[in-house]
Amino acid sequence: MSHRDPAHASILIEGMRKNRVRVTSPRRAIVQVLEEAEDHLDVEEITERAKKIDASVHRATVYRTLDMLKRLHLVDELDLLHLRGDRHYYEVRSGGQHAHVICTRCGKVVEPRGEIMASCIDRLAEATGHRIDFYRLEAGGVCPDCEASD
Ligand SMILES: [Zn+2]
Ligand SMILES: [Zn+2]
Incomplete structure (x- = not known):
């Protein structure tokens, strides 16, 4: 986006x-x-x-x-x-750098950005010692809507 x-x-x-x-x-x-x-x-x-x-x-x-x-x-x-x-x-x-969290049932894509990603990347930098200039993060799982319609 x-x-x-x-x-x-x-x-x-x-x-x-x-x-x-x-x-x-x-x-x-x-x-x-x-x-x-x-x-x-x-x-x-x-x-x-x-x-x-x-x-x-x-x-x-x-x-x-x-x-x-x-x-x-x-x-x-x-x-x-x-x-x-x-x-x-x-x-x-x-x-703006962001992650992609994809629902494995309905395919909906949510794009977390801002503070949550900044702290995520800070921790990654800390753990690896790398200066992180950019990232690509994709995660899959069932979204709350699909989970609720079980
Ligand atoms: Zn995107
Ligand atoms: Zn879903």
């Missing part, structure tokens, strides 16, 4: 420019889709949405653009524990 501040220019476009990556119209469309997404999108969904902005977007362009954005550490790739098959999901890293 991304949380774009409308007062700021696109963080992804800025990152691409800083790395001297050409900002083509299809890439701009893909970036817009990623930054406006309210949920976690896979390649199919990104392609479908980006096509509506720029009809010249193809799935191959989406794959290549995502690879480039991953390499530049601008976008994270998630598998959400493969509970919905083999798909991968993409989100903008600058959206």
Whole structure:
């Protein structure tokens, strides 16, 4: 999930420019889709949405653009524990670091962020001696709603 501040220019476009990556119209469309997404999108969904902005977007362009954005550490790739098959999901890293807790029954994804994650990462840093610059945390289990409907 991304949380774009409308007062700021696109963080992804800025990152691409800083790395001297050409900002083509299809890439701009893909970036817009990623930054406006309210949920976690896979390649199919990104392609479908980006096509509506720029009809010249193809799935191959989406794959290549995502690879480039991953390499530049601008976008994270998630598998959400493969509970919905083999798909991968993409989100903008600058959206604020958070974990993904996935319900193994209904597939609902909760995204803890802020204080709880900060203290979690502090303890991890303490235990390992590492300075933690970023993390990817996915956990699976039954959500309270599914548990209650047993
Ligand atoms: Zn997320
Ligand atoms: Zn559930």
